[in-house]
Amino acid sequence: MREITLQRFAIALVIAGIVMTLLPLMVGTYTLTLLLVYGMLAMSLGLIWGFGGILCFGQAAFFGLGAYAYAIAAINFGESTVPMIIAVLVPAAFAAVLGGMMFYGRLGDVYLGVITLVVTLIFFKFMNSTAGPEYVIGTARLGGFNGIPGYQTLNVPGLPEQYIYGDSLYYVTFIALFVVYWLVNWVLQSPFGRVAVAIRENEQRASLMGYDIRARKTVLFAVGGAIAGLAGAFYANWAEIVTPGLFSLGQSAEIIIWCIVGGLGTRLGPILGAAGLAYLKFKLGQQMLIDNAVITGIILVLFVLFLPKGLVPAIEKIWRLSVGRKRGRRPARSRRGRAASHG
Amino acid sequence: MAETVLETVNLTMRFGGVTACDNVDFSLKARELRCLIGPNGAGKTTFFKCLTGLLTPTEGQVIMRGEETTNWDTHVIASEGVGIKTQVPNVLDGVSVQENIWLAARRFCSSADASRKTEEVIDRLSLSTIATSEVGRLAHGERQRVELGIVAAGDPWLVLLDEPAAGMTSDDVEQMIEIIHDMTKTAAVIIVEHDMQFIRSVATEVTVFHQGRILMEDHVDTVMSDPTVRNVYLGKKA
Numbered sequence: 001m002r003e004i005t006l007q008r009f010a011i012a013l014v015i016a017g018i019v020m021t022l023l024p025l026m027v028g029t030y031t032l033t034l035l036l037v038y039g040m041l042a043m044s045l046g047l048i049w050g051f052g053g054i055l056c057f058g059q060a061a062f063f064g065l066g067a068y069a070y071a072i073a074a075i076n077f078g079e080s081t082v083p084m085i086i087a088v089l090v091p092a093a094f095a096a097v098l099g100g101m102m103f104y105g106r107l108g109d110v111y112l113g114v115i116t117l118v119v120t121l122i123f124f125k126f127m128n129s130t131a132g133p134e135y136v137i138g139t140a141r142l143g144g145f146n147g148i149p150g151y152q153t154l155n156v157p158g159l160p161e162q163y164i165y166g167d168s169l170y171y172v173t174f175i176a177l178f179v180v181y182w183l184v185n186w187v188l189q190s191p192f193g194r195v196a197v198a199i200r201e202n203e204q205r206a207s208l209m210g211y212d213i214r215a216r217k218t219v220l221f222a223v224g225g226a227i228a229g230l231a232g233a234f235y236a237n238w239a240e241i242v243t244p245g246l247f248s249l250g251q252s253a254e255i256i257i258w259c260i261v262g263g264l265g266t267r268l269g270p271i272l273g274a275a276g277l278a279y280l281k282f283k284l285g286q287q288m289l290i291d292n293a294v295i296t297g298i299i300l301v302l303f304v305l306f307l308p309k310g311l312v313p314a315i316e317k318i319w320r321l322s323v324g325r326k327r328g329r330r331p332a333r334s335r336r337g338r339a340a341s342h343g
Numbered sequence: 344m345a346e347t348v349l350e351t352v353n354l355t356m357r358f359g360g361v362t363a364c365d366n367v368d369f370s371l372k373a374r375e376l377r378c379l380i381g382p383n384g385a386g387k388t389t390f391f392k393c394l395t396g397l398l399t400p401t402e403g404q405v406i407m408r409g410e411e412t413t414n415w416d417t418h419v420i421a422s423e424g425v426g427i428k429t430q431v432p433n434v435l436d437g438v439s440v441q442e443n444i445w446l447a448a449r450r451f452c453s454s455a456d457a458s459r460k461t462e463e464v465i466d467r468l469s470l471s472t473i474a475t476s477e478v479g480r481l482a483h484g485e486r487q488r489v490e491l492g493i494v495a496a497g498d499p500w501l502v503l504l505d506e507p508a509a510g511m512t513s514d515d516v517e518q519m520i521e522i523i524h525d526m527t528k529t530a531a532v533i534i535v536e537h538d539m540q541f542i543r544s545v546a547t548e549v550t551v552f553h554q555g556r557i558l559m560e561d562h563v564d565t566v567m568s569d570p571t572v573r574n575v576y577l578g579k580k581a
Contacts, residue, residue, distance in 0.1 A: 191449055198446050201435035208395070208433065209493065210422030210450040 009182070020174045029170035030238075031282060036173045037234045038278045039271035040180060042258040044227035046270030047184055049259060051193065052220040053200030055109060058116030059255045061123050062091035062225040064246035066232025068127070068142075071242045074151040075140035079160040080237070083152075087233035088226045095225025096218060103214040103221075120247050127244035147243030154237045165237075173234050177271070180227055185267060187223065196220050250293075254278075257296060261303050263310025272311060345372040346408075348501055348531050349394070354403035356389050356555075363389035364400070365555035373500075376523070376532045378542045378563070381552030382575060387535045388430060390552065391505050394533075395427050396420045407501065422450060426499030426530070430506050432486040436479030440470055440489050443478055447496035460496055468492045468522060484515035491522055502532045508541045520545050539567070551575075 023032055045059045069090040073083035098119065102112050131144025140148060154169060156162035164172055187193045198206045199213050206213050236242050245251070254277070262273020277296060284292035307314045349371040356364040364386045371377055379387045392398040394405055396417035405413045412420055421427060435443050444464050448457040465474050468488055473481060478489055487507060494502055507523070508516050516538075523545055526532055536542050542549065542563060549566045551558040553575045559566060566572050 191454060194442070194446060194449075197438060198435050201437045202433060204397075204417075204429070205433045205435055205493070206446075207416075207418045208421050208427045208429070209447045210418050210497065212416075212418050 012182075013178075016174075016178050020171065024167070024170065027279070029167045031279070033170045033173050033234075033238050034282075035275040035278050036170070036177050037231050037238060038258070038274040040173075040177050040231035040234065041228055042255055042262065042270035042274035043177075043180065043184060043267075044224045044231065045255050046259050046262070046264065046267070047187075047227065048220055048224035050265040050270070051188055051200060052196045052217060052224075053203075054217060054221060054224075055113055055256075056116045056221070056224070057113045057252055057256070058118075058120035059224070059228050060247055060251040061116070061120040062095055062228035063232040063235070063251070063255075064120075064123060064127075064242075064244075065091040065094055065225075066229030067236040067242040067246050068148070068232075069229065070233040070236040071148040071151045072137050072140040072142075074153070074236075075148070076138035078152055079158075080152055080154045081157045084154075084230075084233050087236070088229045091229030091232070092222045092226035096222035099218040099221030099225075100214075103217045106214075117249075117252065120252050121249065124244050124247035124249075127247060145244055147241050147245075149241040151236075151240075153240055169237060173238075176230070176234065180230065181267065181271070184227070188267070192216070192219075254296070257300050259310075261299060261310055263312035263314075266310070266312040266316075269310050269312035276311075345374065347371065348373045348408050349533075350404075350406040351390075351394070352404045352406065354390065354393055354405065355401050356386075356393055356398060357401045362555050364393060366403070367555075367557055369550065369557065371501075371531050371533065373531055374527055374529070375548065376527045376546055377534070378546040378549045379533060379535045379552060380537070380539075380542060380549055380566075381558070385552035386555040387552045388505060389555075391503060391533075391535050395425070395503055421497070424451075424497065424500045426494035426497055426502045428490050428494050428502075428504045428507060430509070430535075432483065432490050434478045434486055434490050434493065437477065439475050440478055440481075440492070441465065441474050443489055444470075444492045444496045447493040451497050457496075460498075464492045464496050467525070468495065469518070484511045487511055487515070487519070488522075491519070495522075495526065499530050502526050502530045504532065505535045506537065507534060508536060508538050516541060516544075543567075 041059065041063050044062070045056060048054045048056060066087040070083045070087035073086040074080055077083055102115060107115065127142065128145045130142035131146065133141065135142040135144070140151075142148065152160065154164040154172065156164065188196075195206065195211050195216055198209070198211070199216060203213050232246070235246070255274075258274035258277055259270045260273070261277060262271065263269025277299065281292045281296065284290070284295055303310065347370050349369075351367055351369045354364055354367040354369070355362065367390060379390065381387050389398065393400045396412070396415050396419070399414055403413070404411055407420070407423065407425070412423075435446070441461055445457050445461045448460040448464070452460065465471055468491060470488060470492060473485055478486060481489065491507065494504075504523070507519055511519065520541070523532060523534070534545065546563050548560070549563045550560045551566060551572050558575065559569060559572055561569075
C-alpha cells in the first residue's frame with residue numbers, strides 16, 4: 001500500500017480543486033451534491049467490506065439513522081453544528097453496539113448479512129409506524145411515513161441565520177468528502193488499517209498473530225457507521241426532508257451495487273460507482289421507456305461477468321499494462337531500484 | 344534444570360460420543376524440541392488445537408509458564424508469545440510476504456521496530472527474492488516458509504508447528520530443519536508430524552499419541568524400534 005506523503009496529498013488537493021470547479025460546468029450543483037452524498041455513503045461500505053471483509057447488507061440503516069438524528073437534533077437545537085456531530089455519533093454508537101453483538105457472538109458472514117438487513121427493515125417498519133403524536137423526541141415529531149420536514153438546514157457554525165445551501169452546500173459536501181476520503185486513506189495506512197486488511201484476508205491467521213479480531217471489526221464497523229451517518233446528515237441537508245424510504249431495501253441493495261461496480265477493495269471505486277450509477281439512474285428517471293432498476297441490474301450482471309473486480313481495478317490494470325509496455329522499451333537501468341518500499 | 348514452560352493436566356476433548364483427547368498429561372521444558380506422532384485420528388491435532396485455544400477442552404488444564412490458559416482465546420495465547428503454525432498454510436494470501444511478516448512483528452513492537460524485524464526475518468529465512476510477492480501466488484513450500492517467518496517474527500518462547508514439512512520438496516525440508524533448529528535456541532518447539540524421516544532429522548524426544556492418549560514418550564530411536572509403536576503407528580505386527 002502506498003504511503004501518504006505531503007506531495008501526494010498536495011497533488012490530490014490540486015486535482016480535487018480542479019474537479020470541484022469543473023464539475024458544476026457539466027452538471028447542476030443540486031444533482032452533484034446528491035452524487036457526492038452517495039459517494040460518501042458508498043465509501044463507508046467500501047471501507048468495511050472492501051478492506052475489512054464485513055459484508056453489511058444494512059449500510060442504509062446507518063445512513064437513515066444519521067439523517068434522522070440530524071433532523072431531530074436540528075429541530076431541538078435550532079442550528080446545525082451540534083446536529084451534524086450527533087448525526088455522526090448516533091450511527092457510530094449504534095454500529096458499535098450492533099457490531100459488538102455480532103462479532104463477539106461469533107456470527108458467520110451469512111448471519112451477519114441477514115441481521116444487518118433485518119435491522120434495516122426493522123427501522124423501515126418502525127419509522128413508518130411513527131405517525132402518531134406520541135412518537136416525539138424533544139420537540140421533533142417522527143412523522144411516520146411522511147417523515148420529518150422543516151428542520152434547520154446547514155448553517156455557518158455559530159450563525160444559525162447564515163444558511164449553507166445550493167452551490168455552497170455542494171462545495172461544503174465536496175470538501176467533506178475529500179476530508180473523509182483522506183481520513184479513510186490515513187486509517188488504511190495506519191497499523192489499524194493494515195490489520196483490518198489482514199482480518200479480511202484470513203481471520204484465523206490474524207488471530208494467530210495475536211490480534212483481537214472481534215474488537216477490531218467492531219471498531220471498523222463503527223467507523224463505517226459514522227461515515228454513513230455523516231452522509232445521511234448531508235442528505236438531510238440536501239433533501240430538507242427525511243423519510244422512512246432512507247431505510248428501504250432498495251437503498252441497501254444500491255450501495256452494494258455501487259461498491260461492486262466501482263471496485264471493491266479500492267478507495268476511489270465505491271465513490272465513482274455511486275456517483276456514476278446514481279447519475280445514470282437520475283438520467284433514466286427522466287424517460288418512461290424502460291425502468292431504471294432493470295438497467296442497474298443489467299449493469300451489475302455485465303460487471304460481474306466481464307469486470308468482476310470493478311471499474312477502478314480495470315482502469316488500473318489497463319494503466320499498468322500501457323505504462324509497462326512503454327517502460328519495456330526503455331533500457332533496463334531505468335527499471336532498477338523500483339523495488340517496493342516497506343514500513 | 345530447565346523450567347517447564349508448558350503442561351497439560353488430564354486434558355480431555357470430547358466431540359459428542361468421541362473422545363479425541365483422553366486425560367493427556369504432557370509437559371515441555373524451555374528450549375526443548377518435541378515431536379508428536381501417531382496414526383490418523385490419534386488426537387494429535389485436537390491436542391494441538393487445545394493448546395492454541397482453537398478448541399476449548401472439555402476437561403483438564405493447559406498451563407503455560409505457570410499460568411492456566413485453558414479457556415483463553417487464541418489471540419490472547421498468541422499475544423503471550425506463542426507462535427502457531429497450523430496444518431494447512433495459514434497466511435494472508437492477498438498481501439506481500441513483507442506485509443505478512445510485518446503484521447506478525449507489529450503485534451509485539453512499534454512500526455519502526457517491526458520493519459527492522461521484518462528485514463531480519465526475511466534475511467534469516469532466505470525470503471528476500473520473494474519479499475514483495477503476493478503470498479497467494481507463491482508455491483506451497485514458499486508459503487510454508489512464509490508462515491514460519493510469521494511465527495518467527497513474534498520472537499516466541501513457545502512454537503507450535505502442525506505438519507510443517509507437509510507437501511514440501513527435499514530442499515525445502517532441509518531448509519525447514521535448519522530454521523526449526525535455529526528456533527530452539529530461544530524457544531521450546533512442538534511439532535506435529537507424520538514424516539518419519541523429517542522427525543528423525545529434527546527431533547530427539549518424541550511423544551506417541553494413540554486413540555487420544557499418550558502411548559509412549561522417549562528418544563526417537565527407542566520409539567521407532569518399539570514394537571507397540573510399530574504396531575499402532577507403522578501398521579506392523581510386533
